[in-house]
Amino acid sequence: MTTFAQSLAGGNEQDNTQNLGALPALEYGLIRAHVFASFAGVVISVLFGILVATKFTFPEFLGGHAWLTWGRLRYNHTEGILFGWLGNAFLAFCYYVVPRLANRPVSSHKVGWFLFWIWNFAVVLPGWVLVLAGFGQPLEWAEFPLVVAAFVVLAFILMVFEFVLPFLRARLSDLYVSGWYIIGGIIFTMLAYPVGNLAPQFVPGARGAAFSGLWIHDVVGLFATPFALAIAYYVIPATTRRPIFSHFLSMVGFWVLFFIYPMNGTHHYVYSAIPMAAQKGAIVASAYLGVDVILVVSNLLLSLRGSSGIASKDLPLRFTWFGVISYLVVSLQGSLQSLMPINRFIHFTDWVIGHSHLAMIGFPSFMALGGIAHLWKRIPGTRYNERVMNWSFWLLAVGLTLMVADLTIAGLVEGQVWQSSAPWIDSVRAVRSYWLVRTLSGLPILAGFVLFWTSLVTGPRLSETVTSGNSREASENVGAVENVSPVSDKASWTGWLSHAHVVAFGAGVGFFALSFIVLAIIPGKELEDEIKQAAPVTMATLTASEQRGRVIYGREGCAYCHTEQVRSLAADVRRFGAPTEAWETKYDYPHLWGTRRIGPDLSREFNLHSRDWQLTHLYNPRLVVRDSMMPPYPWFFAGSANQPTQEALDLLAYLESLGRARQLSGFERQALASSVQSGTSDMAMAGEPSGRATPPTVPIAMTGGYSPSAPLLHPASDPDDLQEEVSRGGTVFVANCASCHGAAGRGDGKASASLLPKPADLTAARFSDERLSSVLWNGVAGSAMPPWRQLPTEDLRALFAYIHSLQVADAAPPAQEATSINEGKALFAANCASCHGDTGAGKGPAGGVLAPAPTNFHLKKPTEERAWDVLENGVPGTAMPPWRSQLSADQRRALVEFVRSLYDPPQENSGQ
Amino acid sequence: MINLIVIAISAIMFALLLVWWRWPAFRAWIETPKYSMLCQERRFDDQ
Numbered sequence: 001m002t003t004f005a006q007s008l009a010g011g012n013e014q015d016n017t018q019n020l021g022a023l024p025a026l027e028y029g030l031i032r033a034h035v036f037a038s039f040a041g042v043v044i045s046v047l048f049g050i051l052v053a054t055k056f057t058f059p060e061f062l063g064g065h066a067w068l069t070w071g072r073l074r075y076n077h078t079e080g081i082l083f084g085w086l087g088n089a090f091l092a093f094c095y096y097v098v099p100r101l102a103n104r105p106v107s108s109h110k111v112g113w114f115l116f117w118i119w120n121f122a123v124v125l126p127g128w129v130l131v132l133a134g135f136g137q138p139l140e141w142a143e144f145p146l147v148v149a150a151f152v153v154l155a156f157i158l159m160v161f162e163f164v165l166p167f168l169r170a171r172l173s174d175l176y177v178s179g180w181y182i183i184g185g186i187i188f189t190m191l192a193y194p195v196g197n198l199a200p201q202f203v204p205g206a207r208g209a210a211f212s213g214l215w216i217h218d219v220v221g222l223f224a225t226p227f228a229l230a231i232a233y234y235v236i237p238a239t240t241r242r243p244i245f246s247h248f249l250s251m252v253g254f255w256v257l258f259f260i261y262p263m264n265g266t267h268h269y270v271y272s273a274i275p276m277a278a279q280k281g282a283i284v285a286s287a288y289l290g291v292d293v294i295l296v297v298s299n300l301l302l303s304l305r306g307s308s309g310i311a312s313k314d315l316p317l318r319f320t321w322f323g324v325i326s327y328l329v330v331s332l333q334g335s336l337q338s339l340m341p342i343n344r345f346i347h348f349t350d351w352v353i354g355h356s357h358l359a360m361i362g363f364p365s366f367m368a369l370g371g372i373a374h375l376w377k378r379i380p381g382t383r384y385n386e387r388v389m390n391w392s393f394w395l396l397a398v399g400l401t402l403m404v405a406d407l408t409i410a411g412l413v414e415g416q417v418w419q420s421s422a423p424w425i426d427s428v429r430a431v432r433s434y435w436l437v438r439t440l441s442g443l444p445i446l447a448g449f450v451l452f453w454t455s456l457v458t459g460p461r462l463s464e465t466v467t468s469g470n471s472r473e474a475s476e477n478v479g480a481v482e483n484v485s486p487v488s489d490k491a492s493w494t495g496w497l498s499h500a501h502v503v504a505f506g507a508g509v510g511f512f513a514l515s516f517i518v519l520a521i522i523p524g525k526e527l528e529d530e531i532k533q534a535a536p537v538t539m540a541t542l543t544a545s546e547q548r549g550r551v552i553y554g555r556e557g558c559a560y561c562h563t564e565q566v567r568s569l570a571a572d573v574r575r576f577g578a579p580t581e582a583w584e585t586k587y588d589y590p591h592l593w594g595t596r597r598i599g600p601d602l603s604r605e606f607n608l609h610s611r612d613w614q615l616t617h618l619y620n621p622r623l624v625v626r627d628s629m630m631p632p633y634p635w636f637f638a639g640s641a642n643q644p645t646q647e648a649l650d651l652l653a654y655l656e657s658l659g660r661a662r663q664l665s666g667f668e669r670q671a672l673a674s675s676v677q678s679g680t681s682d683m684a685m686a687g688e689p690s691g692r693a694t695p696p697t698v699p700i701a702m703t704g705g706y707s708p709s710a711p712l713l714h715p716a717s718d719p720d721d722l723q724e725e726v727s728r729g730g731t732v733f734v735a736n737c738a739s740c741h742g743a744a745g746r747g748d749g750k751a752s753a754s755l756l757p758k759p760a761d762l763t764a765a766r767f768s769d770e771r772l773s774s775v776l777w778n779g780v781a782g783s784a785m786p787p788w789r790q791l792p793t794e795d796l797r798a799l800f801a802y803i804h805s806l807q808v809a810d811a812a813p814p815a816q817e818a819t820s821i822n823e824g825k826a827l828f829a830a831n832c833a834s835c836h837g838d839t840g841a842g843k844g845p846a847g848g849v850l851a852p853a854p855t856n857f858h859l860k861k862p863t864e865e866r867a868w869d870v871l872e873n874g875v876p877g878t879a880m881p882p883w884r885s886q887l888s889a890d891q892r893r894a895l896v897e898f899v900r901s902l903y904d905p906p907q908e909n910s911g912q
Numbered sequence: 913m914i915n916l917i918v919i920a921i922s923a924i925m926f927a928l929l930l931v932w933w934r935w936p937a938f939r940a941w942i943e944t945p946k947y948s949m950l951c952q953e954r955r956f957d958d959q
Binding site (some may be wrong): 378 | 921
């Protein structure tokens with residue numbers, strides 16, 4: 001066997017070169033076409049990203065149009081980066097490098113152009129349009145609809161024909177590591193992509209999530225990473241004119257990558273219902289991967305030894321060097337993130353978003369830029385403008401660094417807030433400024449990409465026949481190539497060694513299949529058995545309306561802000577309820593677990609909010625939650641929150657189905673009973689959760705439901721302290737309550753127009769301490785009033801004091817005639833007691849099934865005007881009817897006097 | 913199963929290192945492509 005190394009060692013370069021035959025032709029037209037398509041792709045994708053980021057700060061921005069809503073733009077941002085930018089850039093580099101490495105042209109010029117058209121006009125462009133039109137699917141890195149996914153698979157088959165066949169026709173024993181990465185990237189992505197897209201459609205819930213998790217990571221590990229490393233391993237030696245430090249280490253890195261990376265995916269679902277063995281396997285694989293990355297990066301950096309001068313001056317090499325450093329940082333970051341003590345704190349936060357941007361821009365994008373710049377100055381007729389490209393580098397580097405640092409800090413802030421019992425919206429408020437910085441940091445990134453493209457089209461004009469500027473240097477430096485001991489043709493082991501790559505490749509495919517068996521199929525079987533045992537027999541499938549709502553939920557990208565999985569963590573359980581169990585996801589095709597929380601988890605949404613609250617919130621979230629950054633969905637309504645279309649009702653139906661099976665089956669009642677019995681106010685899993693669904697043992701903090709442990713609040717007795725409390729309470733009220741109750745507490749906030757029953761006019765009644773404490777702690781069932789028990793105690797006390805301060809001082813009661821009171825009492829017994837009870841305590845025979853519950857007049861004293869108004873008009877949205885047609889004015893006046901006379905709160909204002 | 917995978921991958925890595933350490937000819941063989949790549953690059957540049 002004669003190798004290139006032997007040829008070089010032989011010293012007769014001319015002969016050796018002749019032995020290699022004529023140089024293969026390169027497809028320069030396809031290279032240029034994919035380069036330009038890649039820059040169209042990246043500019044549009046980054047614009048999508050900037051629009052998405054802007055909506056974090058200005059949620060109403062372009063908020064009135066379905067095609068420009070946050071979720072759809074977000075889908076297109078990531079898919080555009082993946083297919084439009086990186087896909088085209090990698091293809092351009094493949095057309096440049098495959099003929100060089102295989103010493104053969106790519107398989108077909110015509111197939112190349114067919115692939116170009118498929119990639120851009122059957123995948124990228126229609127994918128974007130279909131997602132904007134509302135046909136996206138809620139699977140991370142697989143958001144383009146299945147019809148587009150079919151063309152992606154076709155494109156990868158064409159890539160095998162175009163790029164892999166030339167390698168197979170060549171001798172694999174001489175194949176350079178970049179060639180291995182290209183082959184591996186194409187084949188493994190071709191295998192993994194359909195699984196990530198299709199499996200969750202047919203395998204529900206937790207079982208499908210196990211497959212989905214694999215693809216989430218495979219897209220980085222088996223697509224972006226191999227092509228990016230292929231570029232790095234090519235650009236570095238081609239620029240420095242020195243061989244890489246060790247081809248052996250590069251091959252070890254290659255195989256460990258392909259063995260280990262597919263095992264990583266489940267680390268996106270640590271602390272989930274997926275079996276712990278699979279979670280731990282993914283964590284171990286993640287740690288292993290960190291070791292592999294250190295090996296690969298060390299090899300690449302050692303390959304640059306003694307070339308610091310070139311690296312600082314040569315722009316393609318500088319881009320590549322930045323990519324190598326980013327690869328090291330992001331990979332070690334990824335390994336750390338998978339570790340449970342860190343994962344429990346930062347998962348779902350912006351930290352992970354920073355990590356993702358470093359992963360996709362810092363690493364493969366910089367590599368792609370380096371690769372494009374490298375080939376651009378070597379193909380005929382093209383050169384780049386160095387000054388402009390230099391600016392591009394710095395804009396991209398500074399913008400990305402700022403973005404990653406900003407999001408990392410934002411993630412830590414979010415994690416800190418989530419660990420506390422502060423309301424969810426506090427975490428949104430806490431990172432608003434970080435989101436603004438993130439948006440601004442996207443601008444230099446966009447400018448960097450635009451300038452890079454500008455540098456390609458403003459370079460010196462050269463004729464097609466001009467050769468590389470480095471040709472002379474190449475000829476001079478090639479003598480510096482280290483000699484190597486020739487491999488003996490007689491060595492018997494070289495025979496099987498030449499096939500070792502084939503064996504190793506088979507092993508790679510085997511490990512890839514093993515990853516699905518170990519992390520998806522076996523856990524899936526275990527989950528299936530668990531579901532069979534645990535799922536209540538009464539668990540119903542979704543209705544047609546709920547099913548349609550689920551599709552809407554998916555296409556609008558709701559799952560990218562709201563998870564549907566409560567993890568087995570104290571902070572999660574305290575906030576959202578018991579951990580999600582696999583059986584709860586039995587009918588979820590595909591799963592909607594999500595990997596990010598901008599809004600709260602929704603898996604326990606059943607009975608949490610009233611229907612009018614939900615509809616108002618969908619119409620415009622800021623009507624009910626002042627500081628929400630959720631996008632509005634006005635196209636689901638015919639002009640107002642009171643006029644929902646069928647789509648809004650479907651989405652509402654789906655939201656109201658979340659957690660229903662669990663509550664109806666009695667799981668939550670068991671949890672509550674258990675916690676009350678044990679007297680615990682915090683969860684018993686504060687130590688280390690097992691990662692398996694843990695039996696719930698705590699009261700549900702955020703979800704609705706009456707908690708018997710409501711504390712009795714009192715305003716401060718000291719006037720100065722009271723003043724301070726009222727002042728603080730005013731701030732809390734404006735931030736959390738004014739959108740419904742109005743700034744002055746008169747029940748006339750922006751949301752009041754679409755809420756039934758209307759928000760309470762807090763100036764129209766006197767509430768006892770017990771009643772007000774209970775309302776703040778438990779909310780008002782049957783109304784839009786949520787429980788606020790997650791507020792810090794100081795805020796609750798302050799809010800309590802402020803609401804008391806709103807109540808109009810009760811004038812001295814006029815002397816009431818006994819006959820009037822007696823008449824009122826008789827009328828009350830005849831007309832009102834069935835609901836309000838004989839004593840007016842709200843405990844009549846019919847009261848138990850009414851929501852909101854009938855008023856307890858011992859604890860709430862309406863003003864005369866309010867009581868009169870209620871008797872005149874009833875309370876829309878409640879069971880209280882108008883009485884003006886049934887009772888005379890005098891009778892109603894007697895009733896008003898009677899119910900006001902009932903106010904008799906226990907221990908009023910004890911001052912403690 | 914996970915332990916088995918970790919052991920298998922570790923064993924493969926150590927086996928490769930052992931082969932690399934014990935057989936210089938293997939080293940030469942495995943390092944060959946890094947020179948061939950440069951040779952090919954030079955051919956293209958000389959075109």
